[in-house]
Amino acid sequence: MGKFYVLEGLYGPRQGIGKLKVLKELADRVGRRSTDSYDLQGKCLDEWSKKSGGMGEFLFRRSADIKKYQLIKIQNLVSNAFKNVPFYHDLYSACGYEVGCIEKFSDFERLPVVTKDHLNSVDPRDRVNDPDLVDIANTSRTSGSSGKPFTVYSDDDDIILDHLQVMRFYSTSLKRPLQENDWVYMLHHSGLAFSSLHGKYRTFQLPDLLPDTPLGEHLLLLRPRLIVTLPSYLPLILKHKVAVKMSGVEAILTNSESSTHAERNYYSMALGVPVLDEYSSEEIGMIATQCAQGQYHVIEDGVYLEIVDADTHGFGSVVCTDLNNELMPLIRFDHGDVAKKSSLSTLCACGCMCSSIDEINGRRDDAFLTRDHVVVPSASVLAAVDDILITPDRTLRKFRVVQKSSELVELLTHYVGQPYKKMADIVDDFEQRLSCLFGYPIQVVHRDVDVFPMQKSYKRRCIVREWGVNALCH
Numbered sequence: 001m002g003k004f005y006v007l008e009g010l011y012g013p014r015q016g017i018g019k020l021k022v023l024k025e026l027a028d029r030v031g032r033r034s035t036d037s038y039d040l041q042g043k044c045l046d047e048w049s050k051k052s053g054g055m056g057e058f059l060f061r062r063s064a065d066i067k068k069y070q071l072i073k074i075q076n077l078v079s080n081a082f083k084n085v086p087f088y089h090d091l092y093s094a095c096g097y098e099v100g101c102i103e104k105f106s107d108f109e110r111l112p113v114v115t116k117d118h119l120n121s122v123d124p125r126d127r128v129n130d131p132d133l134v135d136i137a138n139t140s141r142t143s144g145s146s147g148k149p150f151t152v153y154s155d156d157d158d159i160i161l162d163h164l165q166v167m168r169f170y171s172t173s174l175k176r177p178l179q180e181n182d183w184v185y186m187l188h189h190s191g192l193a194f195s196s197l198h199g200k201y202r203t204f205q206l207p208d209l210l211p212d213t214p215l216g217e218h219l220l221l222l223r224p225r226l227i228v229t230l231p232s233y234l235p236l237i238l239k240h241k242v243a244v245k246m247s248g249v250e251a252i253l254t255n256s257e258s259s260t261h262a263e264r265n266y267y268s269m270a271l272g273v274p275v276l277d278e279y280s281s282e283e284i285g286m287i288a289t290q291c292a293q294g295q296y297h298v299i300e301d302g303v304y305l306e307i308v309d310a311d312t313h314g315f316g317s318v319v320c321t322d323l324n325n326e327l328m329p330l331i332r333f334d335h336g337d338v339a340k341k342s343s344l345s346t347l348c349a350c351g352c353m354c355s356s357i358d359e360i361n362g363r364r365d366d367a368f369l370t371r372d373h374v375v376v377p378s379a380s381v382l383a384a385v386d387d388i389l390i391t392p393d394r395t396l397r398k399f400r401v402v403q404k405s406s407e408l409v410e411l412l413t414h415y416v417g418q419p420y421k422k423m424a425d426i427v428d429d430f431e432q433r434l435s436c437l438f439g440y441p442i443q444v445v446h447r448d449v450d451v452f453p454m455q456k457s458y459k460r461r462c463i464v465r466e467w468g469v470n471a472l473c474h
């Protein structure tokens, strides 16, 4: 919703049909999410008007209150999962759990950590609290960063709550809260659950940003208050620096890929607006978001976050408990990322009482490079894999995508059954998507293998560039 109006109404023929076409072609590739219905938009709008005040205040609650809130949520979540979800019933029975035995966080932290592999090893019906809902629930099936497909089921309430948390983050990133008639400009392969809420809080989405995208002109016409993007696109956005400033953009938010404080500071200075990062995942939703002071504050009304097995520098595995997904509970879920708990001993100057993390070192996939050494974000490649290989298929167990040269990409797969359509057609689709991202024809060669070749130190990576190793220019 909204994109047609923007292109036809604001980006009219006066601007030149050529440029219009470039934007329209890109914007048309955005699919509508199944959640993006009139009915759910309405519910979400209603909830926002009821809850936004209280959700804003939550961030400034006393630490002890936040912890109390989380403990009650966790107690209910664990007890319901034990009663109604076979996966957790078996797991917790085996370690001697009894209903009511979680009185404090240290009790909870004795429960076993679960992984994607672990959850994937059981039938989807055994990891939800109502097997009848598996076929009708909202699903997201993604590759994640490990190259192993995984499906998460969630109900409408969870989808709405996740969206409200996104809106709260947007609001707190701006000088004054998000207004009904504001536009959010998404340069991102993945859109929000809702493209607008009955025409309010609208988003405009381009799935990729290409060197010839007339971004600056469009920003000046649309005048969004926020840009949401991948860190990989910051160098391209910088080319539209004047338009960013003149259009009234107040902040740029990044997610989906790792970026460093130094990188974001550089672009923040160069563009004259804050560049704030969000740490989130398809499985959990928002995990932590950066405040104006640069701290990553954990979204403590959405997730209970632990850093376990920390090394001497404080880096450890991110283990998350989603406090709101009751349909498919993710309890002490090892995220596969590494992060460092904040050493901050005093209250953050922004006033937020939620706990914080210093640095996130997960998801460090390689970016692909075009023959002109322009970065093709790993998140965009992963999105192509998700759309073409993962979402429609249940028989793909593992994959790796390797850039062999400026024109050649190798796709390694491990299928445990027939793919959903002819492999040659899948490879064709993938080739087309990559060619679009690179801006010139890319050849994809495919191999189905039982065992993946060992990689030096990158065992977990599924996007690998073996070409132009030292060519990355940021």
Ligand SMILES: [Zn+2]
Residues within 6 Å of the ligand: 291, 292, 293, 294, 295, 297, 348, 349, 350, 351, 352
């Ligand atoms: Zn802060």
